Amino acid sequence: MPNIDGTTAYGEATVNGLLAKEEKPTVPAQTNKDDIQLVLQSFRLLIADLCQQFGMGHPGSAIGMAAIGVALWKYVMRYAPHQPDWFNRDRFLLSNGHACLFQYANLYLSGYKAMTWEQLLSYHSERPDSLCPGHPEIEHEGIELTTGPLGQGIANAVGLAIASKHLSATFNRPGYEVVNNHTWCMVGDACMQEGVGCEAFSYAGHLKLGNLTVIYDNNQISCDGSVDLTNTEDVNKKMEACGWEIINIHDGVNDVEAIVAALEQGRAPERDRPLFINIRTIIGVGSAVAGQAVAHGVPLGEDNVKAMKKAYGWNEEEKFIIPGKVKDFYADLPQRGEKLVQEWKHLVTAYSKEHPELAKTLKDRMAGKLPDNWESLIPTSYPSDPTPSRKSNNLTVARLLAEIPTFMVGTADLTPSVNLTYKDYEIFNPPSLKPMSGKQGSYKGRYIHYGIREHVMAAIANGLAAFSPGTIIPITSSFFMFYLYAAPAVRMGALQKLKVIHIATHDSIGAGEDGPTHQPVELAALYRAMPNMEYIRPGDSEEVAGAWKAAIEYQGGPSMISVSRHAIPQLQGLTKRSGVLKGAYVLQEEKDADVTLISVGAELSFAVKVKDELEKHSIMARIVSFPSHRLFREQSLEYQRRVLRRNEGVPAIVIEPYMSLGWERYADAGINMKGYGHSLPGKYIYDHFGFEITKMATRVRTFLGDWKDGNVGRGEFVEL
Amino acid sequence: MPNIDGTTAYGEATVNGLLAKEEKPTVPAQTNKDDIQLVLQSFRLLIADLCQQFGMGHPGSAIGMAAIGVALWKYVMRYAPHQPDWFNRDRFLLSNGHACLFQYANLYLSGYKAMTWEQLLSYHSERPDSLCPGHPEIEHEGIELTTGPLGQGIANAVGLAIASKHLSATFNRPGYEVVNNHTWCMVGDACMQEGVGCEAFSYAGHLKLGNLTVIYDNNQISCDGSVDLTNTEDVNKKMEACGWEIINIHDGVNDVEAIVAALEQGRAPERDRPLFINIRTIIGVGSAVAGQAVAHGVPLGEDNVKAMKKAYGWNEEEKFIIPGKVKDFYADLPQRGEKLVQEWKHLVTAYSKEHPELAKTLKDRMAGKLPDNWESLIPTSYPSDPTPSRKSNNLTVARLLAEIPTFMVGTADLTPSVNLTYKDYEIFNPPSLKPMSGKQGSYKGRYIHYGIREHVMAAIANGLAAFSPGTIIPITSSFFMFYLYAAPAVRMGALQKLKVIHIATHDSIGAGEDGPTHQPVELAALYRAMPNMEYIRPGDSEEVAGAWKAAIEYQGGPSMISVSRHAIPQLQGLTKRSGVLKGAYVLQEEKDADVTLISVGAELSFAVKVKDELEKHSIMARIVSFPSHRLFREQSLEYQRRVLRRNEGVPAIVIEPYMSLGWERYADAGINMKGYGHSLPGKYIYDHFGFEITKMATRVRTFLGDWKDGNVGRGEFVEL
Incomplete structure (x- = not known):
């Protein structure tokens, strides 16, 4: 010791007996112990x-x-x-x-x-x-x-x-x-x-x-x-x-x-x-x-x-x-x-002759190429029934994951909840392991059961992505709230611009009876503020398709696609995957608008209903779907103004059951959470916190009155 | 099995042999095994x-x-x-x-x-x-x-x-x-x-x-x-x-x-x-x-x-x-x-007679009472030399911690960095442990070496605070960036309104050569968005005193006091501890102001210097110190308007080397970070990112030109 x-x-x-050992070719016998010293x-x-x-x-x-x-x-x-x-x-x-x-x-x-x-x-x-x-x-x-x-x-x-x-x-x-x-x-x-x-x-x-x-x-x-x-x-x-x-x-x-x-x-x-x-x-x-x-x-x-x-x-x-x-x-x-490199190159040359298809796949992956047809594996249309966006997620990527071996999908013990399995998926596990329940895996497997270990899941994903960029695109998944456990590693991925796609489900108070421990209200602020992070909350299946397109094309860091546990209406004919790629877009225009309603993710449809309610009172609302702050900020000022129209004097109100922090940049007022959530089944939770359509419409009307009367100062964000 | x-x-x-065991008074012999079934x-x-x-x-x-x-x-x-x-x-x-x-x-x-x-x-x-x-x-x-x-x-x-x-x-x-x-x-x-x-x-x-x-x-x-x-x-x-x-x-x-x-x-x-x-x-x-x-x-x-x-x-x-x-x-x-309760009460009665002073202390602590003089233990004035606010922190609380046994202070292995030791501090450790280096501890000790375990530190602090609210006030400490590791537990403390005080040091890019892994740019957004969380960035020693007063008085949840690694100027005569308690306050007023400069924490003095620089160009700036979003939001609208004066048409510009998210509520433009930091010694880092006084003043002037010319739309936050 x-x-x-x-x-x-x-x-x-002294370096005891270094000379005596000759069986290790990497330690040359002639190395003098004094030299080592x-x-x-x-x-x-x-x-x-x-x-x-x-x-x-x-x-x-x-x-x-x-x-x-x-x-x-x-x-x-x-x-x-x-x-x-x-x-x-x-x-x-x-x-x-x-x-x-x-x-x-x-x-x-x-x-x-x-x-x-x-x-x-x-x-x-x-x-x-x-x-x-x-x-x-x-x-x-x-x-x-x-x-x-x-x-x-x-x-x-x-x-x-x-x-x-x-x-x-x-x-x-x-x-x-x-x-x-x-x-x-x-x-x-x-x-x-x-x-x-x-x-x-x-x-x-x-x-x-x-x-x-x-x-x-x-x-x-x-x-x-x-x-x-x-x-x-x-x-x-x-x-x-x-x-x-x-x-x-x-x-x-x-x-x-x-x-x-x-x-x-x-x-x-x-x-x-x-x-x-x-x-x-x-x-x-x-x-x-x-x-x-x-x-x-x-x-x-x-x-x-x-x-x-x-x-x-x-x-x-x-x-x-x-x-x-x-x-x-x-x-x-x-x-x-x-x-060493030359020997390896010779080996690969011989391998390419013996196994040409494998070699081509390997080289394509080393070059970070996805198959040219990847986008065609994403559906062009979706069922019109209300659908949990975690399920939309599966509808969107099941073929992509099954057919493109670049993706390695994992979850922190939430396979039944995050909906990311795909046809004939194979588990990454030692082939010698025979689990008491569940399928036997192999090292060829691309589905990773990380256990209840969110933090290491995200950190391992960083390692997978960095092995040789583009060769493997790791996908992690858990409840959104547990991406707070994983946050230090997610941040390291963002700092290093590593291409990792995080799927965060149960991303709203709509998670319901699990209660405030599981209902995210402040976490989006972190990911919206995080440099290089593409945080996206899609509003229905069509927007989920856009979110995946954005995530796969994004070369600047990790993405997080934030989806719902519960079924949400499909706004077919309104939502556009191409809109997601711009961060925000006009979902419903109204030339002589009194107000812009900004809405997002699991609660996107609320704005559509509030608009209808407001119309009964002769208030004309236009609607902006706003899945990603970062992507929107990348657009031209002209586009941003066209979408928001605040420069025309139309006030904007955001509806999102998160804390408002971060929305003040885009909106004059907000219908947001003011504190933590509550354990209540999904069908009661929104009403409990005032996200009931007529109540929201009333709050909008009150605000518009104050706005017109000049009771609201410029730049004074109002919590409705 | x-x-x-x-x-x-x-x-x-069957419940094997439950009847046979008579030596355990808590398992009555007469309990029938069928009854248990x-x-x-x-x-x-x-x-x-x-x-x-x-x-x-x-x-x-x-x-x-x-x-x-x-x-x-x-x-x-x-x-x-x-x-x-x-x-x-x-x-x-x-x-x-x-x-x-x-x-x-x-x-x-x-x-x-x-x-x-x-x-x-x-x-x-x-x-x-x-x-x-x-x-x-x-x-x-x-x-x-x-x-x-x-x-x-x-x-x-x-x-x-x-x-x-x-x-x-x-x-x-x-x-x-x-x-x-x-x-x-x-x-x-x-x-x-x-x-x-x-x-x-x-x-x-x-x-x-x-x-x-x-x-x-x-x-x-x-x-x-x-x-x-x-x-x-x-x-x-x-x-x-x-x-x-x-x-x-x-x-x-x-x-x-x-x-x-x-x-x-x-x-x-x-x-x-x-x-x-x-x-x-x-x-x-x-x-x-x-x-x-x-x-x-x-x-x-x-x-x-x-x-x-x-x-x-x-x-x-x-x-x-x-x-x-x-x-x-x-x-x-x-x-x-x-x-059981009656027996215990009798015991306490006897104890109170035998050990009256101890009993009084215990009862006061059970009632959550601090000694009446606690505030007098905080200095009324500080040295005027530039001081790291982590050091201000020690100057502020060293007597408080030494004299009030309610506080249990801990660190995740950063004792030399976080500056939270106090006179004759005793380590909480098993008395049987004789460490190779360092002092021997005892269970009476109130200084906790948590090891390199930030997450459990914050979670243990929640347990300490919840044992019997007010009996123990736990204080944790680490670098601010590592409060991302601890975040899930900090959040649980906020959700439960537990009185824990977190001391986060090295809270800016001024942390310097440690580089972007250690330089927080997005983390404040999380804590500013977190319900019940009192996140405070004091700007000098006087404001550190205010931050502690706020934290000790706050009954709604945990606090986090966010301080610098490096020496910062003392703005004596300008900063006010009472101002901290209002979240934001006017540091320097200017009746005919062209602009309000909002500044905060380690970089508070920047605004003062930029103001001087602007004056050379006949631009009159007023300065608002803004240590806490939450406390400011609790003030009356009238107070908020008096501090910000945006309703009078004075534009506000925030200076903080964090991402801007969250400041858009209070400012029209910001001199903020646009991405991650960089490893550079403290004396170079600010200049590297454009936080140099004349450059900042130029950016302010350019903005004010655009503002007057109407090139900046209402509600369009501009990143300068």
């Missing part, structure tokens, strides 16, 4: 200097993880620095994203072209084009997904591993392993504690993802002090209970050989469970703050870094030194990567 | 009939849990049906809230006054005053907290148990156990899977909460089918790894005696770990759909219920029958409860 109290004690430790020292000092430079940064974990970096980048991972997007590369994720310097320095050392020396030095500089932000970001070479919010990375890694398992099962043929990459994920203590991490571990174990290795940087330090202040669980036992194999590494600071041996076990092709390598490290090792919380998020200090250099026998006045021997140590990696 | 395929097989099973049958049929009545509801779990209900309400729990708010009562939480009929029926049978027969029958009726909503709600007698969103209940239960541990440690004296209640929590398979549940189990084990018993309704069925479709972990092993003791009950359908024995172990006073009772049950037992997913969320069906009655030997035509023997079985409970 490493000595937690040691300061520079580990700087001089030099590499480790060099790496640690580089990290220390980088944090010192601008007096900011997270040095400790990256320093403690030096040996793990050598094992991964030099010996075990299969990747090509000069072709960072090589399809079959191993994926690496740094779930403890604050330790980003660990990754940046390794990308630099292993020869990624974009990560120049100058770029590496830009960490925490004023350069807005720095490739070294405070957490790893997907936009940059060698970074698979953006990490930082703790627990997300490990969940994404499960998604990457599922993607690989699924593509392997779908495309590999005897002698042609065109997809067989491994997923490596580093986690810190935080990822072991965060709920989304716990969900990820439990589900990955269930799925028996033998192509996933988690490397636990067990430094036992978090911001508040030693981890035992807040967590004393038996981590290995817990992981075993979740179906993982465990390997312990006692000297993670120096024992590169042991780490390599463990990682190699992770890659073994016959594996039927994920591997958890528990590596004891020391945060900030070699420095005076080794093993202390203070090493986590602030630079070690000038004197301290000098002392490290002195203890290592380096010149304490020199900074940013990478000895020639260290550069030589990493010099072969670009070429080795190139060789 | 129960037979999963059995239909009515368990209706006739009758009680179980009666309970199951009552549930079945209740769901049949309106063709809605969740029958299966409640039916499967019948024996557990008998063990809890009849034999083990200490409570008083006629004094449901008795301070020292055992707390029971139904974390699997959809099984609410289980609780409603038991409340009825054990004699809670409000739960009349008529009320019980109102489940899923059109009655808005029903005490039997679709999930248990805190407003009703015998319900400790609202449950339903899965995993929340178990986390709340941990909070209840912490509250009890803490109050016991604080107030009990030898011979005077004035607080020694137990917390019982039922969980289903979902609570075992949800991340927040996993966090709760891990943390409760760490805390060694011997006063908490979790009863796992292990029916192995979820909506999608058998649980092994999605979860195959070794639950007991995992719970053991988390520090729990495990007891298995193999026949949870009928073996009341075994359940009682297990529960009694949970209550043992010397316990030093929480207890997990894994009870194998059968969903919908006794019916044709026993053990099937379909028994979960829809009524069993008329014929099916008749068949159950027939198999039990009951009249299949009769509904809602509770035999006299069953009524008799429960008849003693109100009286037993009364006795």
Whole structure:
């Protein structure tokens, strides 16, 4: 066991017996143990200097993880620095994203072209084009997904591993392993504690993802002090209970050989469970703050870094030194990567001859192409009976999902409720699993039962989408209200512009008797405010068709299609799928309008009825259907004015049983919720909250009176 | 083991040896085993009939849990049906809230006054005053907290148990156990899977909460089918790894005696770990759909219920029958409860004589009284140097927290960042724990290290607040962005109007180099839209004082005080704590104003500087500080108009580096974020996004030109 109290004690430790092991081809016998020590020292000092430079940064974990970096980048991972997007590369994720310097320095050392020396030095500089932000970001070479919010990375890694398992099962043929990459994920203590991490571990174990290795940087330090202040669980036992194999590494600071041996076990092709390598490290090792919380998020200090250099026998006045021997140590990696890519390309060429159709499908998917006919798989018309829009959803996409294998559909244990199954759907599950009830699955399956784990569902979907953009389009589903559980991961998808489609059902107080815990009234505000997020509330089946067209065509991030539990009228002849693509459109025009009624989603038909009611009182209303704020804002000002006509002096009133926040931009008044919902069956709930047609019409009339009398000030949104 | 395929097989099973056990005073020897069977049958049929009545509801779990209900309400729990708010009562939480009929029926049978027969029958009726909503709600007698969103209940239960541990440690004296209640929590398979549940189990084990018993309704069925479709972990092993003791009950359908024995172990006073009772049950037992997913969320069906009655030997035509023997079985409970209350009252009387000061403190806290001088503990003035508002926060509350024991402060592993420690603070931790680093704690401690578990932190805080409202005021803290992880629990607090104060730091792009994952741009929209939530962004130390005054005085729900990481100017002489209490107020008036600048929080000073810049161009600006939407909306229309003056034709422009959504109600234009942030040190980030004073002033001038020229339509919010 490493000595937690040691300061520079580990700087001089030896890499026990690295030379003795000759059976691992990836650890060349000729590597001198002193060379490894030099590499480790060099790496640690580089990290220390980088944090010192601008007096900011997270040095400790990256320093403690030096040996793990050598094992991964030099010996075990299969990747090509000069072709960072090589399809079959191993994926690496740094779930403890604050330790980003660990990754940046390794990308630099292993020869990624974009990560120049100058770029590496830009960490925490004023350069807005720095490739070294405070957490790893997907936009940059060698970074698979953006990490930082703790627990997300490990969940994404499960998604990457599922993607690989699924593509392997779908495309590999005897002698042609065109997809067989491994997923490596580093986690810190935080990822072991965060709920989304716990969900990820439990589900990955269930799925028996033998192509996933988690490397636990067990430094036992978090911001508040030693981890035992807040967590004393038996981590290995817990992981075993979740179906993982465990390997312990006692000297993670120096024992590169042991780490390599463990990682190699992770890659073994016959594996039927994920591997958890528990590596004891020391945060900030070699420095005076080794093993202390203070090493986590602030630079070690000038004197301290000098002392490290002195203890290592380096010149304490020199900074940013990478000895020639260290550069030589990493010099072969670009070429080795190139060789891997060439071998794989030869394999794919042979595969294309042997299995031409499969190869074409794979290449199309790699290029992000959907079959040309995808839109024709969406119905052109729908039944006219009142239909729950969750059912409209199924009518819309059942063929699309059945016939286009790019889609992987999942639900957080709401299969009977979200209506997203399709003809002959196959479940993604380990083929060895024989469930007590339910169908046996396989890794070819495209329907994912995520369990009651909404958060990890959305985070896994991010991983599926990022594996190779366009190859898999993940679809998640749950009740809208539970997308609050999933929100941190949905946001990460939006931040990364990942193409994920979320289907949120039970999206209104119409959910009824389940009550206020299940009735969303404020959640849409979050998704309407979220950058890059295409949040759409379609008003009937025709609009559901438009929502899907919008979601599939949208390349700027995730979409969320928000649908009803209960049956809603079909406004045939009024609703237009093309209108959805513009965010809002005129559902019913009225030249001499007194008022515009804006309505949306499950309650779209209310406006139509209120209009009729108002006509009895000689008030002429026009109606705007408004399924998506974001899409509407993308339209020209001229279009927006034509739709809303507020510039002509026609006041607009929005009807939506959510809180009004966000609608003030488009409306002068609103018939909205003023608080939480109530448990009442669907047929009573709307009336209970005043969404009864004649009452709404009366409120509109009162408002119009005030409006004309000048009792309503300009810009004063009135809650009716 | 129960037979999963059995239909009515368990209706006739015996309660093995219930008569033989005489050492348990709570299981009277004279109880006839046939009587127990009758009680179980009666309970199951009552549930079945209740769901049949309106063709809605969740029958299966409640039916499967019948024996557990008998063990809890009849034999083990200490409570008083006629004094449901008795301070020292055992707390029971139904974390699997959809099984609410289980609780409603038991409340009825054990004699809670409000739960009349008529009320019980109102489940899923059109009655808005029903005490039997679709999930248990805190407003009703015998319900400790609202449950339903899965995993929340178990986390709340941990909070209840912490509250009890803490109050016991604080107030009990030898011979005077004035607080020694137990917390019982039922969980289903979902609570075992949800991340927040996993966090709760891990943390409760760490805390060694011997006063908490979790009863796992292990029916192995979820909506999608058998649980092994999605979860195959070794639950007991995992719970053991988390520090729990495990007891298995193999026949949870009928073996009341075994359940009682297990529960009694949970209550043992010397316990030093929480207890997990894994009870194998059968969903919908006794019916044709026993053990099937379909028994979960829809009524069993008329014929099916008749068949159950027939198999039990009951009249299949009769509904809602509770035999006299069953009524008799429960008849003693109100009286037993009364006795418990009387004994406790006597104890408190004696305690008050022996320990008068302690008793007075306890009584004041039970009454929700803070010391009269609480406001005087907040400074009347602050240093004038630029100060991070997270630091202002500490300056404001350090004495309040040190001197008023009602507050329990916690953080999700960000002690060095959130600045909420206070003089001689003591950590809440098991006294037996000796952390490798950091102070040893005790159950008297009021500073809670929650670990990196934001979600459970907020859910536990709900439990602390609900234990006995006002006795404990929990304060949580983390980065604002991580309150997205915590959001489902924060929302539950808002729904239940629980007094929790959340301190959200690093609340702007000024968080800087951590980058877009950590920079909130859309999250405020959620909290501003959330009913009952008092979301406040104070602009300097003086406003922080106002925010605390508002939060402490607010009785309508939780508050969130949103503060900066970085130093912000102190606008002394301009900011007013009393202004915060009105939500928005005039910071600088200007009679002949051309424009109102609205500004808020970390960026409040921007407006002051922009005003100066505009003056150089003879444009007169007035400034409104706007820390809270909710508080402002509560003011009179007259006040609102006086602050905003839009009705006088003065356009308003908001400056806030968040997405604009929500500000359109108060402003005609905005200088806001248009997407996610960027990783850049704090001193560069604002300029990078155009929040530079002269640039902002130019944008304001351009807008005012367009405004005067009529290029901006009424109600057209313009993103500058």
